[in-house]
Amino acid sequence: MVDADQTFVIVGGGLAGAKAAETLRTEGFTGRVILICDERDHPYERPPLSKGYLLGKEERDSVFVHEPAWYARHDIELHLGQTVVAIDRAARTVHYGDDGTHVRYDKLLIATGAEPRRLDVPGTDLAGVHHLRRLAHAERLKGVLGSLGRDNGHLVVAGAGWIGLEVAAAAREYGAEVTVIEPAPTPLHGVLGPELGSVFAELHEARGVRFRFGVKLTEIVGQDGMVLAARTDDGEEHPAHDVLAAIGAAPRTALAQAAGLEIADRAVGGGIVVDANLRTSDPDIYAAGDVASFHHALFDTRLRVEHWANALNGGPAAARAMLGKGLAHDRVPYFFTDQYDLGMEYSGWAPAGSYDQVVIRGDAAKREFIAFWVKEGRVLAGMNVNVWDVTEPIQQLIRSKTRVDTEALANPHVSLESLVA
């Protein structure tokens, strides 16, 4: 039974943490809610940092989850700019800041997110090497792209994943020269496989981005602290004034690990192990968002999902579980991207080897289509590119595990709804 004397602490003020705090209040929790975050900004959403905000099309104010006054109005105690340094499970305390401040919790949510992986090559300490995770990074990068555009400068992007491609698109819109270096044979190879990665390669090449596939960055060459070039393992040197390292993110599990919570193997993406209710190996501690590794009942596998929708829904799911109202967190994974005039949504989960066919409905060459990853006639994942309002039927197809006629699936004149059993 939850009562007004209880204290729920949330570590991490990203989308998952902020949405969890909101849900505790909307579900009627009257105890203390304390949210501690090492960033000084109020909780914000990260997708605009590589899109509208980076391009100067969205205002800074638009990225925040709630306006600053919302927290006091809902009696959420915010401790910004404070790093949690330890969780003492025996004493049920969270320790933060430099002066040993601690607070006792009845229930704790860890929503510490992820951090950019660092390049492990000479030259990464040069001033022109960037990462993109935080508002401050986006602000800096915005300035950099602006001056590269004005001076015809060169940006080298290490990694053709979502963030690398979105920044490449933004850089081209600013007028910068862009080279993307990617060890895999196509962009987004791990997520989309070889069939669909080429759609993104062609999109960018048509806008003047140069790709170097199948090579690794070996050195960032500099002089007097400035970036001059990026060297790859085929011996080539690519001119660069700035380099963006966009080689993925690692879950911030150090705190949980030091507290003795179970951590998932790196082979399955790492992260804090939680059950379907987002509860960790300690029954009073929960984890949500990028840092949580949960068993997904639909795909019968352990997943760590680094996407906006998982933080948006996972924070509230954890909050409800903390209140004893938990339901399984089994939403179909979903994410989106915007690059130039291409908008895309992806639902499902279809890693390499899990599907036997990719079915295209529409015109891939015109970049107006839906791709389905199918195994024995069952849809595992669907990606709609410049086609809208189809997420619901795509997710129904995935969820229902209906065996579909792939010719009908490819036929735009057959409604997707009619294919769901």
Ligand SMILES: Cc1cc2nc3c(=O)[nH]c(=O)nc-3n(C[C@H](O)[C@H](O)[C@H](O)COP(=O)(O)OP(=O)(O)OC[C@H]3O[C@@H](n4cnc5c(N)ncnc54)[C@H](O)[C@@H]3O)c2cc1C
């Ligand atoms: C540039 C960018 C663009 C993206 N675009 C998309 C997109 O288009 N579509 C999509 O689906 N997803 C996108 N994502 C992913 C999405 O933003 C993340 O999945 C989401 O931010 C995860 O939220 P979270 O709350 O779990 O973690 P985070 O947002 O990382 O928040 C965690 C917070 O906890 C803080 N913290 C960590 N450790 C401590 C500690 N010890 N003490 C105190 N505070 C701590 C962190 O500093 C951070 O503020 C993007 C991500 C980035 C970086």
